Amino acid sequence: MSGARLGFFTRLLDAGTDGEQYRAALAQVRAAEEHGFASAWVAQHHFDRDEGGLPSPFPFLAAAAVQTERIALGTGIVTLPIDDxxxxxxxxxxxxxxxxxxxxxxxxxxxxxxPSPRSSARRTTVAICRPPTSRWCATRSRGAASVAPICA
Known part of the structure; x- marks a missing residue:
């Protein structure tokens, strides 16, 4: 793709039940693809509904993946200190x-x-890389965690 690329970002703050918010955001992602947006990004938020309504982005992005064909699907951001x-x-x-x-x-x-239940948890070092089936490598070490792309 040449030229400027436009992305779409949501924190899922629309009024309604959780299900209504998720369905509205999926409709927004489909509309973004139909109107030529290059990417759709969702925020992950825990502990505060006023900050955002999506505690786990991957089930949402899986639903978006099967409802779209071209638009890139992004997390903005996954909070590693409180996730595995x-x-x-x-x-x-x-x-x-x-x-x-x-x-x-x-x-x-x-x-x-x-404050989060896992923010100060001590962790042992673990590294999981599964090329060629996965493009991501996860590493956990004492007090820190990271996920990185696997470079071939």
């Missing part, structure tokens, strides 16, 4: 395979400061 990086890696790889390689994985250490 191995699970993040596997979920990202699953949605990436389902979507035909359209996942763009955004990760970070967090957003709005909130």
């Amino acid at each position: 990086p191995v699970r993040v890696s596997e979920d990202a790889a699953f949605v990436d395979a389902l979507s035909g390689g359209r996942v763009q994985l955004g990760i970070g250490t967090g957003g709005t400061p909130h």
Whole structure:
């Protein structure tokens, strides 16, 4: 694709029940693809409904993957200190395979400061890389976690 590329981002803050919010956001992703947007990004938020309504982006992105054909699907961001990086890696790889390689994985250490049950947990080092079936590698070490693309 040449020229400017436009992306779409949502925190799922529309009024309604959780199900209504999820269905409205999926409709927005479909409309974004129909109107030529290059990517759709969703925010992950825990502990505060006013910040966003999506605690787990991968089931949402899986639903978007089967309802779209071209638009890239991104996380903006997955909060690794409170998620299991191995699970993040596997979920990202699953949605990436389902979507035909359209996942763009955004990760970070967090957003709005909130105490979380896992923020100070000590972890042992674990690394999981499964090429060629996965494009992602998850690493966990004491006090830190990361997910990185696998470079071939």
